[in-house]
Amino acid sequence: MKLNCIAVDDEPLALGLVCSFIERTPFLQLAGRYANAIDALKAIHAGKTDLVYLDIQMPDLNGMELARVIANGPETPRIIFTTAYKQFSLEGYKVDALDYLLKPFNYEEFLRSATKAQAYFELVNKPAAADVEETAYFDSRYLFLKVEYQFVRIALDEILYIEGLKDYIKVHLKNDAKPIMSLTSLKALEEKLSPRRFMRIHRSYIVALDKITAMTKSAVQIGATSIAVGNQYKDEFNRFLGKWL
Known part of the structure; x- marks a missing residue:
């Protein structure tokens, strides 16, 4: 199965890197890229999103605030934070993030995190008989x-x-x-x-x-x-x- 992913980051270079990593990973499908959390939230409401690669420090609505909105909403995509600030790791744990990628990260680190997400969704979506x-x-x-x-x-x-x-x-x-x-x-x-x-x-x-x-x-x-x-x-x-x- 392929996971529908969106990437959210107000830094163009960081956003481009995450998107390139998603496109490079066979079991991930890039469904959208957004420079702010408000547009990302609209996309989540509009269609099926499995996984959100989410920066934290953003203007208006930051990534942690978006994660809390998602956690309390009808749609429940899973989140992998991508941030340069390690002090948010505890808050990421509280909103049940799947993982926390600390910038700068390479493709090997990204793939390890993505594989964890893949394992989670395979468990959740296993056949009903099982x-x-x-x-x-x-x-x-x-x-x-x-x-x-x-x-x-x-x-x-x-x-x-x-x-x-x-x-x-x-x-x-x-x-x-x-x-x-x-x-x-x-x-x-x-x-x-x-x-x-x-x-x-x-x-x-x-x-x-x-x-x-x-x-x-x-x-x-x-x-x-x-x-x-x-x-x-x-x-x-x-x-x-x-x-x-």
Whole structure:
């Protein structure tokens, strides 16, 4: 399958480079190029867009603002940020961007990011008959998680926390900069994980209890990551917190 892409950047040279990389990649289709986010938003509303290569620092409506509009709208293209400012990486994570390309980047870096997007869309668009297959199974020490077309073994002791996104999960591991992504639901995993080792504290997070390094009544800390406790999970969390006090 080919992914319909648009590129958005107010710098002509940067826009031209991204467009040339898209056209050079066999599984990408350049559907439009825009010098501002407002025109890009009109294009997204007008037709099917799978992937948006999006600069951040732009006049009027910047890339991060556009990403928030997209996230709350009926169309849900995925975003890969292309920016010279690394300080926006955390915000990019919050709007569920697929990747974050830091300028200047070469074609090898672009292709690696595009391949990640391709893998995501293949997971999302797999045949309906495959949807009934098990996406994860367990033994006492390991989680076997379906990643693309194979099951990957993950040691339960290595899991820090599991993050649920729109239609897939990310498993965050010790000593691993990149989380493992799988097309399954947080609810499906919650039903199988042992409540003695894992707890759901938010509609988007399950945490490994033995990896918690600090807690308050409203959040847990796992290393450098702080995760808020959702309102509907506070009663159970407070019972757990009481055992610490």
